[in-house]
Amino acid sequence: MKLLSADTVRRCFIADPGQLILSADFDQIELRIAAGLSQEPKMMAAALAGESLHKTAAIILFGPNYTPDEYRYTKNVNFGWLFGGGARTLADQAGIPLDKASWIIRKYETDFAALSSYKRRQQEQLIRSVLSPFEYKALKSLRSQMFSYRGDTEAGKKAIKGIQKQINKLTYRRVGWVITPYGRRLPVDVDKAYRVVNYVVQSTARDVMADALLRVMDDPELEPTVLLPIHDEILGQAPAQKAQRIAERYGEVMSTEFMGVPLTATGKVYGKSWGHGYAK
Numbered sequence: 001m002k003l004l005s006a007d008t009v010r011r012c013f014i015a016d017p018g019q020l021i022l023s024a025d026f027d028q029i030e031l032r033i034a035a036g037l038s039q040e041p042k043m044m045a046a047a048l049a050g051e052s053l054h055k056t057a058a059i060i061l062f063g064p065n066y067t068p069d070e071y072r073y074t075k076n077v078n079f080g081w082l083f084g085g086g087a088r089t090l091a092d093q094a095g096i097p098l099d100k101a102s103w104i105i106r107k108y109e110t111d112f113a114a115l116s117s118y119k120r121r122q123q124e125q126l127i128r129s130v131l132s133p134f135e136y137k138a139l140k141s142l143r144s145q146m147f148s149y150r151g152d153t154e155a156g157k158k159a160i161k162g163i164q165k166q167i168n169k170l171t172y173r174r175v176g177w178v179i180t181p182y183g184r185r186l187p188v189d190v191d192k193a194y195r196v197v198n199y200v201v202q203s204t205a206r207d208v209m210a211d212a213l214l215r216v217m218d219d220p221e222l223e224p225t226v227l228l229p230i231h232d233e234i235l236g237q238a239p240a241q242k243a244q245r246i247a248e249r250y251g252e253v254m255s256t257e258f259m260g261v262p263l264t265a266t267g268k269v270y271g272k273s274w275g276h277g278y279a280k
Helices: 006-010 029-038 042-049 051-062 068-080 087-094 096-113 114-131 133-146 154-171 189-219 243-254 274-278
Strands: 018-024 173-177 185-189 224-230 232-238 256-258 261-263 265-271
Touching: 006 256, 006 274, 018 185, 018 243, 018 274, 029 042, 029 051, 029 114, 029 189, 029 256, 029 261, 042 051, 042 114, 042 261, 051 189, 068 087, 068 096, 087 096, 096 114, 114 133, 114 189, 133 154, 133 265, 154 189, 173 189, 173 265, 185 189, 189 224, 189 232, 189 256, 232 243, 265 274
Parallel strands: none
Antiparallel strands: 018 232, 018 265, 173 185, 224 232, 256 261
8 A cells, every 4th residue: 555645645734715724833842852951051052042953063063064964964963862872873874884973973972061961861860760779780881891892793793782682681671760841750661761861852842832732722813723733833724814924923822931942933824735835
């Protein structure tokens, strides 16, 4: 069975006669939430200045004359590293050698020290809350041993696989919990502690979006125009002559602040269908 393309699905959302489809979505909400949670000064400054966090990171990593490929690497590391991926993940996603990916990751962790510290701290707190001091020490020892072997040789792969089995045995069915700023209690497997920041950021983004939707629905002018929320976006429709103003009001009402970081939303008019805004 052939799956429908995203553009085809979007074109199924058609405005009523005399109306135009509009929406507003948050600007880089996951990265901005991560900036707030970690209090990463470089990202916070960029958000306060209304700058793209991807472009900011690309300049810091590669300089102001970064190439399109380097910008792509930056987007990969912004999300891949933050949400649990390492050098191997970056190498696979970006199609670059492992040593180059390792260099980018190391520089990213150095240049965004507060963000790196937050990620390590969240993982450590989760693991320590579940494992005994003896188990924690054993886990740290096993993980340090893995770095003694090369992952690009058969002998190294075999050794790493053996150590990973010991780690899996030590952490089997061990589950910890993390509390989000909105009070959600999220379960995280200890052997997947690298996911903890992903869980917190995504859950927080969901709650920010829920609050934004409630504010929009509480507005007597906007409420009748709402069609549905989609991830970090609210889709609606309005009469053609009012559509641009309504779209801008969506963005204004949705915009908020999180731990010193502005979470702005931008409204725009798509046209007769949601897909019209994606026409090439």
